Amino acid sequence: MVQGMLVTALTIYGIAICISVFRIIIGPSLPDRIVALDMIGVMLVSSMAIVSVILTTTAFLEVILILAVLAFISTIAFSKYIERGTIIEYRRDD
């Protein structure tokens, strides 16, 4: 029962990641692609948690932490690129 629910959730996450990849390829504007990339990061973190529940192991917990950190930093970098045009500034203007 629980095993079937976990596998179903993992399948739905796989379909959702495929749809997000489709959005990244055809996305009309840059913010669409960035939101889709952030979505993929969050869904990968969730599916890693489900995989470690299915396999009853704690070996993937570092993967979850590092994926969350990298998704956070990449979202901040892309947002700053949209907002400012540069990612790392030499001197702050304000």
Add this chain to the structure above:
Amino acid sequence: MKINNVILRTVTKLVFFIILTLAVYLFFAGHNSPGGGFSGGLVLASALVLLFIVFDIETIQKGLPIDFKLVAAFGALLSVGTGFGALVFGENFLTQAFDYFNIPFFGKTELTTVTIFEGGVALVVVGVVVTILLSISEDE
């Protein structure tokens, strides 16, 4: 155009130390599980990259006056130095030694020279990644 990003700066001041803790954990977990000097160094470099993105280069270099090229060079010296240290005792190059010591608070602890080697690798990774990012982002 003045942009008010006080939420991002406040969150960064907190998240920076969480990422540093993760880097130290990965560095010491590398002894007998996934992790080690390379991935710990990459996570440490990503924490520094987060600081450079949210603040600017001038502020960070005033508060953290480190030349990251020297960090990379010192790490390479440390890693190769542990390799050549084995030659002094008549062993092969890069032979690592370990032993058990009784440390008062921690009890019986295994101390090894692999940790020094991994620390050198972590310093090389941090220095090279931050130097590359700062070189490609300078526009003046």
